Amino acid sequence: MRAGFVGKTALITGAGRGIGAAIAGGLARAGADVILLARTADQLDETANAIRASSSRAEVRVVTADLTDDAQRAKVIADLLSGGPIDVLINNAATVEPLGASATISPNQLRQAFEINVIAPVALSAALAPRMAKAGWARIVNVSSSVVGHPSSMIGGNAYAATKAALEAHSLNLAAELDGTGVTVNVYRPGGVDTAMQGWIRSQDPQRIGAGLRDRFVTRYHSGALITPQESANALLGHLLGPDGGRTGAIWDFGDTVTA
């Protein structure tokens, strides 16, 4: 991996496991210092130790916080703004919950999903963007899902589809707003990736989330169609470090990456 991010600092949310952990590792190998954020300290430590072992140059910091909690999110933002620059922001943390028929989903469950999947990334980007624009160079990536391209394909995942669609609309709008500042904003749809999120869906009661939805995820898993977090992270790093690096307002879809 080319060391294209030497001297840069990257904040990766949801970096304790799965796709976020793999993206953090990739950015560190590309030379960035990394700040890893999630709620579970043990998982963050595991990611941090793996990065320290494989990328001796990278400085690694761990921030344990729940981004759905207003006070914790405000503290994270205040700490970031009183520290050094953040050059790369990967808004990756998300939930696929709540799953099930729309009539069974309460407004509170919906609010929780919007908090982590939309409000948190929007708030982080909004807080950091002015300083990024002043510096004249930054990369924001919002991790979405291919469900946005086919919302009817995930019956039982209405909240997830709606939050990711909102995140993509926000991203493209912010990209236009920041155009010319040196701050790019792009969407990454990571493909079907073998992570805890996928495992959690497979473990759910089909009566609650819908047999069709659960069977689809089980079948996909057993067919070997899922990619590894590393493969997905590599594709994103390829965009960030390659000719796409300076683009803004793009939707990078792993599906398109492999067929292009």
Ligand SMILES: NC(=O)c1ccc[n+]([C@@H]2O[C@H](COP(=O)([O-])OP(=O)(O)OC[C@H]3O[C@@H](n4cnc5c(N)ncnc54)[C@H](OP(=O)(O)O)[C@@H]3O)[C@@H](O)[C@H]2O)c1
């Ligand atoms: N896996 C797939 O097939 C797939 C497909 C399409 C899109 N995606 C997207 O890819 C991204 C990563 O997914 P993944 O599969 O790697 O999921 P994952 O294994 O469930 O990891 C999610 C990460 O987000 C963190 N997180 C969740 N809620 C949080 C909160 N309230 N505050 C702070 N951190 C929080 C989790 O840590 P804690 O629980 O410790 O907080 C974890 O580190 C998500 O945006 C997801 O929607 C995944």
